[in-house]
Amino acid sequence: MERIPFSVGNEGRQVFWNAETFETFLFLFTAIALLIFAYGIYRRWQLWVALGKPETRLDRLPERVKALLINGLIQVKTFREPYPGIMHGLIFFGFMVLIFGAAFDASEFHIAEPLGWAFLRGTFYLVFSFLMDLFGLAVLIGVLLALYRRYIRRPDGLGYQGKPDNTADDAVVLLLLFGIIMTGFVIEALRIRVTSPSWEVWSFGGWMLAKAFTAIEPEQAKLLHKATWWTHTFLSLGFIAYIPYSRLLHIITTPANHFLVSLKPAGYNEPIRDFETAETFGVGKIEEFTKKQVFDSDACTRCGRCQDGCPAYLSGKPLSPKKLIQDLKTFWLTQAPAAAAARRAVGNAATGAGETGGRGIVFKALDRIDAAVDRMGSGTTAGAASAETALVGGVIDLHELWACTNCLYCTENCSASIEHVPKIIGMRQYKVLTEADFAPELQLTFRNMENNSNPWGIGSHLRADWAKDLGIKTLAEDPAVEYLFYVGCSGSFDDRGKKVSSALAKILKAAGISFGILGTEEGCCGDSALRGGNEYLSQTLVQANIEVMNRYHVKKIITTCPHGYNALKKDYPNFGGEFEVYHHTEIIAELIAAGKITLKKPVEGLFTYHDSCFLGRYNGIYDQPRRILRAVPGLKLTEMERNLAKSFCCGAGGARMWMEEDIGERINNLRTDQAVAAGAGTIAVGCPFCLTMLSDGIKDRKKEETMAALDIAEIVWRAMDLEEAQPVAEACAAPQ
Amino acid sequence: MNIVACVKQVPDTEAQIRVKPDGSGIEEGGIKWVMNPYDEFGVEEALRLKEKNGGEVTIVCLGPARAMETIRTALAMGADKGIHINDPVFDGADAFTTASALAAAIKGIPHDIIFCGQRAIDDDSAQVGAILADLLGIPQVTVVTKLEFAGSAVKVIRPIEGAQLLIECPLPCLVTAQKGLNEPRYASLPGIMKAKKKPVDVKNAAALGVSADGKAKVVRFVPPPARAAGKIVCADGTPEGKAAELAKLLREEAKVI
Ligand code: SF4
Ligand code: SF4
Numbered sequence: 006m007e008r009i010p011f012s013v014g015n016e017g018r019q020v021f022w023n024a025e026t027f028e029t030f031l032f033l034f035t036a037i038a039l040l041i042f043a044y045g046i047y048r049r050w051q052l053w054v055a056l057g058k059p060e061t062r063l064d065r066l067p068e069r070v071k072a073l074l075i076n077g078l079i080q081v082k083t084f085r086e087p088y089p090g091i092m093h094g095l096i097f098f099g100f101m102v103l104i105f106g107a108a109f110d111a112s113e114f115h116i117a118e119p120l121g122w123a124f125l126r127g128t129f130y131l132v133f134s135f136l137m138d139l140f141g142l143a144v145l146i147g148v149l150l151a152l153y154r155r156y157i158r159r160p161d162g163l164g165y166q167g168k169p170d171n172t173a174d175d176a177v178v179l180l181l182l183f184g185i186i187m188t189g190f191v192i193e194a195l196r197i198r199v200t201s202p203s204w205e206v207w208s209f210g211g212w213m214l215a216k217a218f219t220a221i222e223p224e225q226a227k228l229l230h231k232a233t234w235w236t237h238t239f240l241s242l243g244f245i246a247y248i249p250y251s252r253l254l255h256i257i258t259t260p261a262n263h264f265l266v267s268l269k270p271a272g273y274n275e276p277i278r279d280f281e282t283a284e285t286f287g288v289g290k291i292e293e294f295t296k297k298q299v300f301d302s303d304a305c306t307r308c309g310r311c312q313d314g315c316p317a318y319l320s321g322k323p324l325s326p327k328k329l330i331q332d333l334k335t336f337w338l339t340q341a342p343a344a345a346a347a348r349r350a351v352g353n354a355a356t357g358a359g360e361t362g363g364r365g366i367v368f369k370a371l372d373r374i375d376a377a378v379d380r381m382g383s384g385t386t387a388g389a390a391s392a393e394t395a396l397v398g399g400v401i402d403l404h405e406l407w408a409c410t411n412c413l414y415c416t417e418n419c420s421a422s423i424e425h426v427p428k429i430i431g432m433r434q435y436k437v438l439t440e441a442d443f444a445p446e447l448q449l450t451f452r453n454m455e456n457n458s459n460p461w462g463i464g465s466h467l468r469a470d471w472a473k474d475l476g477i478k479t480l481a482e483d484p485a486v487e488y489l490f491y492v493g494c495s496g497s498f499d500d501r502g503k504k505v506s507s508a509l510a511k512i513l514k515a516a517g518i519s520f521g522i523l524g525t526e527e528g529c530c531g532d533s534a535l536r537g538g539n540e541y542l543s544q545t546l547v548q549a550n551i552e553v554m555n556r557y558h559v560k561k562i563i564t565t566c567p568h569g570y571n572a573l574k575k576d577y578p579n580f581g582g583e584f585e586v587y588h589h590t591e592i593i594a595e596l597i598a599a600g601k602i603t604l605k606k607p608v609e610g611l612f613t614y615h616d617s618c619f620l621g622r623y624n625g626i627y628d629q630p631r632r633i634l635r636a637v638p639g640l641k642l643t644e645m646e647r648n649l650a651k652s653f654c655c656g657a658g659g660a661r662m663w664m665e666e667d668i669g670e671r672i673n674n675l676r677t678d679q680a681v682a683a684g685a686g687t688i689a690v691g692c693p694f695c696l697t698m699l700s701d702g703i704k705d706r707k708k709e710e711t712m713a714a715l716d717i718a719e720i721v722w723r724a725m726d727l728e729e730a731q732p733v734a735e736a737c738a739a740p741q
Numbered sequence: 742m743n744i745v746a747c748v749k750q751v752p753d754t755e756a757q758i759r760v761k762p763d764g765s766g767i768e769e770g771g772i773k774w775v776m777n778p779y780d781e782f783g784v785e786e787a788l789r790l791k792e793k794n795g796g797e798v799t800i801v802c803l804g805p806a807r808a809m810e811t812i813r814t815a816l817a818m819g820a821d822k823g824i825h826i827n828d829p830v831f832d833g834a835d836a837f838t839t840a841s842a843l844a845a846a847i848k849g850i851p852h853d854i855i856f857c858g859q860r861a862i863d864d865d866s867a868q869v870g871a872i873l874a875d876l877l878g879i880p881q882v883t884v885v886t887k888l889e890f891a892g893s894a895v896k897v898i899r900p901i902e903g904a905q906l907l908i909e910c911p912l913p914c915l916v917t918a919q920k921g922l923n924e925p926r927y928a929s930l931p932g933i934m935k936a937k938k939k940p941v942d943v944k945n946a947a948a949l950g951v952s953a954d955g956k957a958k959v960v961r962f963v964p965p966p967a968r969a970a971g972k973i974v975c976a977d978g979t980p981e982g983k984a985a986e987l988a989k990l991l992r993e994e995a996k997v998i
Contacts, residue, residue: 286930441929448927456753456773464755466771525771541930 016204017126018134020114022196023230031238038242045249046257048375053300055345056337060295062265069264072422077260082420086310092154095147096182102140103189107241109133131207138193138210141186148182155179162309165328170307174251181244188237190214195230199223255306259421262304265297266422270575272413272623274430277540287434287538291333291340291396298428302334304421311415311425314647316654316676321669322408326415326425329401333428336400342379397432404668406432407444411536411659412618417650429659433538443538450663451539454546458528459494460663469524471496471503475510479524480557488513488520488587489559491573493566494529495693501700502693505565508722509589513563515727516601518592520563526553530569532619535576537660544580547572551582561585563592565718567619567692568658574624588620590691590717594629597636597721606726607639613685614642615676615699616652617692630691630717637724645683653679655702657694677702681712688714742796743851746787746820747843747873748780750804750811751863764961766833776811779858782918785925786888787856788819794890797821799850803831803842809941816936817928823941824850830946830953838955840872845949847877852913854895859884859917874915882910886921 011017021027062069076082080097084090113125125133155163155171164170193211198218206212218226248254267273277286288294311326312318318325349372394400406429415425436443453462469479471492480489490510495502513520528549535543554562562584564570574586596602612634620626627649634642647653656672666672677699680688688699699714722728752758753773760767776784787798800815802808803826812823824846831842847855855877860867874881887898891909897916899906928936946953974990976982991998 280930281934284931437927438930441927441932443927445924451927456775457755462755464753464757465773466757541933 011202013204015126016128016202017123017130018196018200018202018205020110020118020125022200023227024234034238034242038246041246042248044374045246047371048378049249049254049303051345051349052338052341053303054296055341055348056292057294057296057299058292060297062267062297065268068268069266072266073260073264076263076266076420076422080420082263082422085418085420088150088154089308089310092147092150095143096151097147099140099142099144099147100182102136103144106133106137106140131204134205134208138190138208141189142210144182145186148179148186152179152183160309162313162327163307164309165312165325170331172252177247178251178253181240181247185237185240185244188233188240191233192230192237194218195221195226195233198226199230252306255304255421258300258304259306262301263422265300267424270623271625272411272416272426272571273575274427274535274540276544276576276579277434280541280544285435286438286540287436288428288431289395289397289435289439291337292344293435294333294428294431298424298431299333299337301421301423301428302330302337305330305334305423306421307331308420310418310420311423314414314418314651314653316410316412316414316656316672317408319653320656320672320675322404323402323668324405324408326419329405329425329428330423332400336394336396397435401432403436406436407664408661408668409659410618410654410656410661410672412654413622414618414651414654417622426659430536430538433536434540435538437538438541444664447537447660447664450660451534451537451542454529454534454542458546458549459498460529460533461494461498463498465528466525468492468497468527469522471506472510472522472524475507477510478521479526480521480559481524481526483521484557486519486521487561488518489554489557489562490520490522491530491562491564491569492522492527493564493569493693495697496565497527499693499697501696502565505693505696505716505718508716508718509563509565511727512593512596512602512718512722512725515725516596518596523553523557528553530566530572531576532568532572533660533663535572536658537663543576547576547580547582551577551580554582554584559584561587563587563589565589565691565693565716567617567624568694571619571623588624588626588629588691590620590626590629590633593717593721594632597633602721602725604637604721604724606724608637608720608724609639610686611641611643611684612687612689612720613645613680613683614648614689615645615655615680615695616648617690617695618652618654618658620691621652622650626691630689633717633721634689637720640720640724643683643685645679645685647679655690655692655695655698657698662694662697671702671705673698673702674705677706677708677712681706681708686712687720688712689717689720690714691717742790742794743853744787744790744796744798744856745847745850745852745854746780746784746798746800746815746856747858747869748784748800748802748811748815749777749858749861749863749869750774750802750808751777751861754778754862758964760962760964764963766962774807774810776814777858777861777863779860779862779918779920780856781858781925782920782922783856783858783916784815784818784820785923786916786918787854788926789923790854790888790890791819796853799824799852801843801846802826803834803839805829805832812941813936814928816939816941817933818926819928819932820939822939825941825943826945826949827943828945828947828953833959834953835955835957835959836866836868837872837957838951838953840869840876842946842949842951843869843873844876845951846944847873852877854912855879855915857915857917859919870915870917877913877915879913879915880910881915881917882908883917884919885916886919888916888922 080094083093109125113123117123154160155175159169161167190210191214193208194214195218197205197208197211197215198221221229248256291299305327307327309327315324315326397406409429411426413426416423450460453460457463457465459465480486492506496506497503529546530550531543531546534546562573564573564586567588570586570588573584577584597604614630614634616627631642634640653676654672655676656666690696690699696714696716703709703712703714751774753775756772758767784800791798798820800812800820800823802812802823806827808827809825812825816823826842826846831838857870857873859870870883871881882897882899884899885897886900889896894909894911895914895916896907896909899908974983974987976986
């Protein structure tokens with residue numbers, strides 16, 4: 006075919022210049038690379054499906070596709086951390102463009118040109134050349150940023166307890182990327198050195214590099230070009246083949262995990278439905294996770310974001326969510342091959358060994374290949390001893406398991422949509438329900454809940470004593486109210502919590518809200534039992550409450566405790582408790598906005614608001630508390646460094662409230678330090694657990710003189726200035 | 742080894758106790774019933790003995806229908822079977838009647854060692870274990886905080902004022918458990934589920950051949966007097982004045998010094 010010569014006005018280049026008789030080889034090598042890739046995926050697939058209970062997440066497809074596009078393609082979650090986000094973005098988007106470029110080249114050569122439709126010409130070619138160089142450069146910068154970060158800057162997130170967890174694979178992948186791009190530029194430069202058309206200035210990278218090559222004779226340059234071209238080709242094909250066998254697999258698993266993301270409310274717990282006939286409960290063996298939970302671990306990129314804000318990790322406990330997921334992955338990889346083989350044996354037996362159809366032949370051939378590959382690799386696989394290790398207490402240390410506060414920082418900030426908390430709860434369930442082997446103080450808590458429906462074990466008949474002098478009616482006395490004020494255990498029994506309850510009750514009364522309480526008919530919400538692994542107890546408590554609430558036809562509920570709030574909202578519907586649930590900060594913000602209460606008395610001071618995990622990350626309530634505080638006259642609000650979705654837990658969630666904290670620093674003290682660093686005099690909270698923890702932190706850090714922790718309701722009640730002076734009974738007159 | 746653990750169902754320590762208007766007993770409505778905590782130490786020790794040395798643990802309990810729950814709790818912890826002595830004639834039974842009924846039930850089964858709580862937290866009489874041992878004609882070691890099994894005997898520790906006794910006692914014998922003996926376990930869920938299917942033999946007075954006459958009779962329940970309101974000592978407001986006033990009140994009104 007006649008080719009119109011390239012010239013100014015008809016810019017272009019000969020695709021596959023200087024690469025005569027390459028086609029057969031290139032196709033052959035490409036086919037081999039693709040086969041190695043496909044085989045790797047096939048083997049991995051076998052491991053993905055080898056173990057675990059079934060869990061299909063193919064409902065609500067439009068939302069799943071959206072998650073895939075937003076977090077898999079546009080990588081919104083990855084960009085939330087600027088440095089690694091940009092670094093990864095440069096590499097990812099750069100590579101995407103380059104792959105399209107390579108596809109353009111190939112289609113120009115193999116399709117368009119033979120048909121006389123050459124399109125890489127003129128301005129399009131120039132822009133194309135420019136973009137290819139630009140994005141090549143982007144990848145290069147990304148790789149350099151990654152090398153710098155991983156090997157020189159070495160942030161803690163890329164390690165565990167100060168020790169980097171780099172593997173050889175990390176370096177191989179980065180060097181591979183570097184090599185592909187560098188050889189690409191060199192090829193371009195050598196071609197320009199030999200052909201030197203003026204428009205190639207658009208290929209700025211190659212153009213500049215070509216200047217360095219002027220000393221090379223054209224013939225030599227051509228030879229060098231050919232060698233580099235093949236190197237580039239091998240590296241690129243090697244990259245493809247390497248994907249399933251390296252950390253590059255995340256190119257597939259991580260987007261897949263975004264697609265498979267939980268569409269349930271944040272931190273949702275799937276209840277155990279069968280207590281009667283099951284032999285074991287929770288997760289004691291890796292196969293008791295669901296397949297999706299196992300797959301999670303293969304989507305983890307070891308990016309360390311989860312660890313960076315994990316209160317357990319940062320306070321020196323052995324738990325790191327990243328390590329947990331990685332340990333599960335390593336363990337899975339020791340367990341899965343045998344399970345996959347067993348599955349296959351069962352499958353073969355089912356299809357009949359004598360099957361001679363097409364499928365049968367293919368599977369048999371694959372089996373042989375697998376066996377051969379396994380023999381080759383048998384020297385390198387982990388020893389069988391590790392396969393014997395117990396999951397809970399072995400692979401996952403018990404101190405790790407029990408250190409988790411269920412704060413959800415990890416899940417919220419994970420760049421791969423991994424769900425850590427249900428795995429932790431599952432393993433706790435195993436320890437508590439199946440083995441009944443767990444901390445004595447937590448056993449006491451559970452007994453207290455069983456006997457008196459509160460964690461302290463205070464007589465349940467005292468539950469409504471806080472309300473005695475406030476003139477609050479119970480639903481038994483007057484069921485025709487709009488809201489049930491579900492007080493919760495802290496609000497009923499804890500001295501500090503009781504003050505919050507009465508502040509809220511007074512606010513509601515002043516605003517003319519019609520509400521009642523359950524009095525002694527109320528029970529513990531079940532959150533601590535659930536997160537402490539005692540789902541059986543939790544369900545008992547939940548059902549008892551629902552029974553009472555439904556008897557009074559409760560529709561709307563107000564809580565002061567985010568734990569009760571979260572449980573009522575997310576767990577109760579599973580057992581027939583469908584309510585509209587409001588946290589008191591939601592209600593108070595409304596009342597202020599509607600002018601139903603007025604905050605007139607200045608409350609002076611610099612305040613900071615501590616986001617409770619169960620309010621913020623679990624339920625997205627970040628704004629209302631801050632809006633309320635801003636409405637208080639005289640009050641100045643400042644933020645702690647860790648806030649909103651990255652807020653730092655107080656240490657009380659996940660039943661940790663009731664457990665000893667004897668490893669490392671106390672989490673509440675660390676959070677108190679953060680408030681001190683923000684210069685705040687008062688820590689405002691919307692959670693009775695946080696209130697206790699931060700009050701203790703203030704005491705522990707000897708700051709009682711200058712600092713305090715207050716609930717939003719207390720601050721608002723103060724600002725409303727409606728407290729009647731109490732006649733102090735029988736007090737002595739102050740001495741002169 | 743055949744181990745027996747006697748248990749009693751009592752109101753939870755935190756429960757609000759209200760005496761019936763006629764003084765014939767306490768109001769049972771709203772009360773959470775639990776296993777007597779000292780009996781729980783006994784059950785736990787029984788289970789530990791069994792786990793170490795093999796054998797079987799039988800729970801024996803006298804009480805109304807609701808006491809079955811307490812038996813199930815012990816079975817959930819790991820005991821093997823139960824005997825429930827349930828007969829309205831035993832309502833309000835004294836220590837002697839209770840011990841006689843327990844003795845009659847235990848006589849019918851093999852027993853190498855019997856555990857009781859050192860006392861029940863409701864009536865605090867601390868007699869049932871002792872009478873039971875006597876009725877069975879076996880030795881007893883009471884208020885035990887440590888127990889070691891030594892073939893045909895047990896070695897136990899019994900704290901006394903300012904010291905500890907190390908006692909060796911041949912089997913069969915009866916041991917009453919004191920706090921500190923062990924930490925009772927939390928029942929596992931499979932244990933709770935299995936407990937529902939374990940055998941419990943229900944027996945009445947006739948079957949045991951025990952009369953409910955007893956030796957002691959509760960005449961009347963009287964609630965403790967309500968605590969009087971506190972007094973704030975003001976005097977003339979000076980520390981000295983307050984101290985003098987307080988001393989005077991303690992001597993003349995409270996008569997404690
Ligand atoms: S939930 Fe919180 S405490 Fe638990 S692992 Fe995740 S970040 Fe750490
Ligand atoms: S679990 Fe998520 S956040 Fe943590 S290291 Fe893995 S990918 Fe990163």
